[in-house]
Each structure stands twice: as structure tokens, then as C-alpha cells.
Amino acid sequence: MIWQLDLSILTLIVICAFATIMVKDLLSAAIIFGAYSFLMCLLWTEMGAVDVAFTEASVGAGVSTVLFFAAVHQTTRRVRTRKSGRMLAKVFALMAALLTGLVLIIAETDFPGFASPFTPASLHLSPYYITQSLHDTNVPNIVTSVLADYRGFDTMFETAVIFTAGLAVIAILRRYKRDDRCDLPEPYVISEGYPDTIIRFIARQLAPFIQLFALYVVAHGHHSPGGGFQGGVILGASFILLAISYDSRMIIGIMSERLNILLGNIGVLIYAGIGFLCLLLGANFLDYSVLSKVLPATDKIMARSHGMLGIEIGVAIAVMAIVISIYLNIISHGKYDKG
Amino acid sequence: MRYIYTFLIMFGFWILLSGKFDLFHLTLGVISSGLVSLISADLFMYDPQSRNHLTTGVRFLLYLPWLLFQIVLSTLHVTFLALHPKMKEQIDPTIVTFKTNLKTDIAKVALANSITLTPGTITIRVEDQVFYVHAISRKAAAGLPGEMEERLAKVFESD
């Protein structure tokens, strides 16, 4: 913690948050929200939460802002504001917010002090993770071992939640019939856009580097910040970059819809399959240490490390496929024809 | 051929990133770079004419110091303009167009980005061979396309 930086970044964040709410144009709100996410990442880095910061970096810069733009692109930029005159409702809302805040502040006194070393969590569980996880799993990054091994079951269902989100987007937006187009609202002029040589060239050159960087993040989740989720998002972002600079047909050419959905399923299946493999080998679900019976040249500890790598790969594949399919659905109104 | 080039570049990038030289991580690196070159080699090295990449690369590296010098000049120029008390008398923005003789994509992109990085000019768009350039003063506009085009033609198109 460096309090000078802490203070200045927090000030910027508060300004950004207010601006995001105050601005009426949705596109500008999305842009300022991008700045907010940059600053949030800085704050987390500064507090030492490197993995969280990495997630914010990849999701905020790579995907969420782009998805906001795509959504605004397909709908409208206008915020419908109510005329004033509902003073009573506003006063009521203010009262409710203040009351809730008051209750929360009162409840806060029951919590242990901030970062106190005497809370139950930091007395028993955290020291075990900090001292034993390297010995147990041979993975230096504690966050990875906690997420993928000690809490593996939890993380599996987090992946399932992401998968469900992708399914929901497909279910809502995807249309198969050609005729039910919904036309854009009136004030917009949409042109195809000029095929820009420079952007295309640079995007083409950068995309393989982004992909390799994503794979590096997945593979080195054990030693440095990052892991399956971040790597998957960055991998998806590289395809989105190609789709933005060329056309969504481009990435459909590389990765068709069928393949994409298949990959999403395969990712989740790899995760669950490793779990069932452990079950078959006679241990608990997702207890990787028995994998040493199958994998060559590993003892029990290295097997846990490799098992984690396996599920990270599963998570990465699932996340990548789902990010791409969400983007494609939003940008093309679920028709997969333009973008 | 282009798969092999891409694979080698990607593997070099992997070694820089990874910094672990045990067998396990190197194997992962080989697999990843193979995967990436399989997916996007035809994107990375999309080039209709096959040319000697190596000499082009060396000549481009020789071009870079001159470009860096131009970037320093341009930053000083912007600094001077921004801190000048009567800035509005110094600038006189115009949009100029000119036609270039460069043909390949890479040469045009290098020219456009070099124009963006040199003092007082930014490329707005490139339509086939016509460049639209925004210049911040008449003096900067008069210097276009300048010696940059000749240098780039020497780098990319003399074989």
C-alpha cells in the first residue's frame, strides 16, 4: 500500500464514476467507463491484488468496453430521461439509500478491523494456504492453487455460470430466419465504413502476438499472475480485434458457429472430465493427486500441478468460445451476417 | 514456408515471455506457437509477392534510427506549440492530399505511420494510393511527402 498513489487513484475513480452516471449519451458513458476500468485495475495493482488486476485488465480493456460499444452500435445512444416532477419518488429513494447506508455502517462495527491478523479466516485458513500450498502442489502462485485445487469445485461452477451466460445470449439474440429483421431507429446513417489499410495491417500483425500472449498467460498461471480465465478472455479479444478491423465474416471463416459452440462445450467438459477421471481412479472429485497413475513421470505433487494446468486449459477454451459468440451475436443482431 | 517463419517468430516471443527453460515449459511453448501459427500464419504473413524478408528487415532496422530522430523532433515541436503563449498564431491547420508511388501494403502502412510520427502531420486516411494528411501548419504541409517516401521505397520496394 502506497497511500499517496492510493489517494490519487481513488479520487480519479470517484470522478470517473460520477461522470459515467451523469453523462446522458450512452456511448460517452461507455467510453468513460473504459477509463474507470483502467483506473480500477491500477488500484488493485497498487493494493497488491495482482490476479484481480489482471482479470480487470483483460476483461475491462479487451471485452466489456467493446461489448458495450457493440450493444450501443446495434441499439441507440439515447437515454430516455423522465421529466422532473416526481420529486416524491426521488426523496423516497434518497431516504431508502441513506437508511440502508446507515444500517450497513452500524453493521460494519461488528466486523473485525480492516486487515486485522486476528480474524478467524486469517488465523487458520490463510496461514495454511500461505505456508503449505507450495509444498502440497508445487505451484508458487497461491491464488491459482486456491482457485483451481482447494476450491476446484467452486471454480467449476463459475465456469458453468459463464457458459450459461453464453447460452442465454444465444437464446435471446440468435435468429435463424432471415425475414424478421428489426430496422435501426431513424436518426442513424450506417455506412459500411471504408476498408482501412492501416488498421487492418496492424491488426493482422498484432493478432498472433496477442494469441501467443494469451496462451502464455494460460500456461504460466502457476508462476505469475493470470490463468485460464484471463488467458481465455485475451484469446477471445484477439479474435474480436480481427472482427472489428475486418468483418465478422472473417472470424466466422476461422471459427464457425458450430465449432465455436462445440469449443464452449468441450471446455466445460475438460474441466468436469478431469474431475470424473479422478473419480474413476478412486479418489474424490477433482482430487488431482491420483492423476500420477496416468500421467508419465510425475509424483503426486506434480500431478496436482498438471491437473490444474488441465483445468485452466478447459476454462480458457470455454471462456474464449463464449466471449466470441457473445460478441458475434450482439454485433450482428443474432444473424451472423455482418458486423 | 510462411508457417515456419511464423512458428520461429512466435517461439522467440514465447521464450522472451516465459523465461523458463525446463523441458515442460519448452514443450508447452512449442505446442502454443504451433497452434498460433496454424490459426493465423496466413494473417501474419499475408503477402502476394514473395520477397526476401531478411534483407527487407535489415533495411527497415536501418531506417528506424532516422525515424526515432524524427519522433524526437516532432515531440519537441508539439511541446513548443503547446507551451507557446500565443499558440493560435503559430498554427494554421490544413488538410492536404498527395499521391504516392508505393504499392505494397506494408510500405503504405509504414509511410502512413511515419507521417503520423513526424513533426506536424497526421495521416487521416489512405485510399488506394492517395494520402489525406492533416498538417498543423503550412510549413509542415509543404514538406510532404518529403524524403520519407524515397527512404521507404528503398527499404521495401527495391529488389
Add this chain to the structure above:
Amino acid sequence: MDIVVIVLTVIALLFFFATTVGLLRFPDFYSRMHAAGKGDTLSSLVILLALVLYNFHEINLANLLVAMKILLIAVFIFMASPTATHAIIDAGYESGIKPWAKNPEEESP
């Protein structure tokens, strides 16, 4: 060595400051883009160079790799920054922003 690092960092901060002042003072979108696109590239390169020098205090493999990674960041900024500048200014041109002219009556588009 420390003195070199400090001098480079101060130079970069000066350029950043000029960039920001330019961003606030220039009269129209296009000239603001000049400030944003150019000042940032060089000052990022300079400050990253300073950080490379600072982190390279003793020569071993790990330090070398970190230095190479910082240089990689510099390379990517060097590739991406002019392109981003170009993308933004092209978008502005496409949506029809009029450039600021010194003598409005003299200009006829």
C-alpha cells in the same frame, strides 16, 4: 546510473505535461490529436527506457528477461500508438468535424 534514470524520467514527465497541456489548449479536434498522438509515444518510450535502466542494476538472466519484456511493451506501444491516432482521427474526419481555421472567411471548403 540513478542520475541518468532521474533525468530521463523528468524529461518524460515534461513531455507528458506538454501533451496534457496541448490536449487542453489546442483549438480543435485535429490539433488536439497532434498533441495526444505524438507526445505520448516518445514520452512512453523514454520513461520505459528509464525503467529498463533502473531494473537492470545487476546483470543476470532474470533481469535481462524483465528488461526485454519492458522493451517489448515499448515496441507494442510504438506499433499501436500511431495506428490508434490514425483510427481516431479518421473517425473524426468521417463524421465530418470541420477543422479549425485561422481566418474563417478565407477558407472555403
Add this chain to the structure above:
Amino acid sequence: MDSFFIGTGVALCLLMLLTLHRAIHGPTAIDRIMGVNVIGTKTTILLVIIGTIYHRVDMFIDIALAYALLNFIVTIAASRYFQQHKNLNPKGYGYRFPAEDD
């Protein structure tokens, strides 16, 4: 030396505050993109500086590298929006300031 880098970081934050003025007050949405792009570059550098302060650059460098690669995508996406829509400041957009009542 650490305090020097902390000072540098705080100075960068102050510059970000000034840039944020451009990012928030517009006047057009493209100016906002420009401001956010500049903030993104500064973020990349601040990440490396924070790593230097903690003496663990090898941990923080990956995030900075991710930003150097991904900051580009946001800018491209935003500018593609304008290349296709072409209307920059349609009527009725702006701030919810009392002067600009609608």
C-alpha cells in the same frame, strides 16, 4: 529512489486528472476516446512504475503487457463505431446540467 518513483506516479496521476477533464467534458465523443486512449497509455506506464516500487517488476509486467496489447482494441472499436454511424453529436446529447434543460 523509491520515493522518487512514488513522486513520479503521483505526478502521472495528476496529469491523468487533467486528461480526465478532456475525457469527461468532451466536447464531442471522439475527444473522449482520445482522452481515454491517453489515460490507457499512462496506465501502462504506471503499472510498470508500481512494479518498480514493489521491486517485483516480473509480476506486474504481464499486466502492463496485456494493456499495451489491449488498449488498442478499445480505441479501434470506438473509432469503427464512428466510421459507421457518422453522427457525432446528435441533438439532445450532452450533460444533465441545469443550463441545458430538455
